[in-house]
Amino acid sequence: MTVDGRLARxxxxxxxxxxxxxxxxxxxxxxxxSLGQLAEALGMSKAGLFAHWRSKESLQLAVIEHAREQWxxxxxxxxxxxxxxxxxxxxxxDLRLAFYETERLPGGCFxxxxxxxxxxxxxxxxxxxxxxxxxxxxxxxxxxxxxxERGELQAGANAGAIAYEAESLAVCAVMQAPVLxxxxxxxxxxxxxxxxxxxxxTDPSILPEPT
Numbered sequence: 120m121t122v123d124g125r126l127a128r129x130x131x132x133x134x135x136x137x138x139x140x141x142x143x144x145x146x147x148x149x150x151x152x153s154l155g156q157l158a159e160a161l162g163m164s165k166a167g168l169f170a171h172w173r174s175k176e177s178l179q180l181a182v183i184e185h186a187r188e189q190w191x192x193x194x195x196x197x198x199x200x201x202x203x204x205x206x207x208x209x210x211x212x213d214l215r216l217a218f219y220e221t222e223r224l225p226g227g228c229f230x231x232x233x234x235x236x237x238x239x240x241x242x243x244x245x246x247x248x249x250x251x252x253x254x255x256x257x258x259x260x261x262x263x264x265x266x267x268e269r270g271e272l273q274a275g276a277n278a279g280a281i282a283y284e285a286e287s288l289a290v291c292a293v294m295q296a297p298v299l300x301x302x303x304x305x306x307x308x309x310x311x312x313x314x315x316x317x318x319x320x321t322d323p324s325i326l327p328e329p330t
Contacts, residue, residue: 133171136161137185140178145226149179149233149244179244186229187251193218195258205266205316209326211259212285212312216305219293227293230255259285272319281315288312306330 139161140152153175157163172178198211219227226232234252237245259282266272272281292308310329317323 132163136163136171137182140182141185141189141229142224142226144182145224145229145232148236149182150236152178152182154178176243180247183233183244183247183251186233190230203265204269204271205320206271206325208259208262208266208281208285209313209316211262212289213309215289216292216308219289219296220301220305227296228290231290231293256282256286270321271325272316273321276319281319284315285312 136157140157143157143160144152154172157178172181194211194214198207198214201207201210230248230251233244234248237248260278263272263276263278263281267274267276267278288308288311292304296304313326313329317326317328320326
């Protein structure tokens with residue numbers, strides 16, 4: 120029981136550090152993270168953090184995985200509860216924007232920020248971010264392709280182009296929201312994709328109308 124208690128405390132500490140690091144990375148940059156900075160912010164010893172991560176890079180990679188787990192819990196898994204086809208595709212886009220609107224991450228979108236930050240910086244961090252981006256785009260493309268195959272979007276609709284549009288609209292909205300206003304930017308991002316999907320849908324009534 121003592122060993123189990125220590126493991127549980129260690130996992131709680133690890134989660135608390137990663138939660139803080141994830142938020143900080145969206146405002147200060149993933150490269151701006153340091154074990155010393157986190158230890159001071161959380162009132163912990165730097166030596167204690169070394170028990171979890173032996174280097175800055177290992178911390179950065181752990182933050183990427185933590186962000187991926189958060190994204191799965193907040194966007195992907197709830198979206199998959201919706202009916203297959205175009206409604207599921209729409210739900211994922213809507214949930215993504217809703218997550219941004221909560222402002223749980225002060226810098227808006229971890230992955231958008233980190234990809235911009237590391238695009239021209241070869242190494243393990245960029246490689247892991249690239250894997251995540253490919254997997255995400257494959258997921259969106261798969262949702263669009265499923266909607267075409269099920270006959271809910273017109274035959275011949277380009278699933279890859281639909282995924283690209285959804286990604287572009289969401290990234291643009293989260294980057295512009297602090298400057299142009301969250302209400303208008305997220306509304307535009309919803310209505311633009313919704314209008315496109317309704318134009319391609321064989322039965323637009325299964326989708327909500329733009330607001």
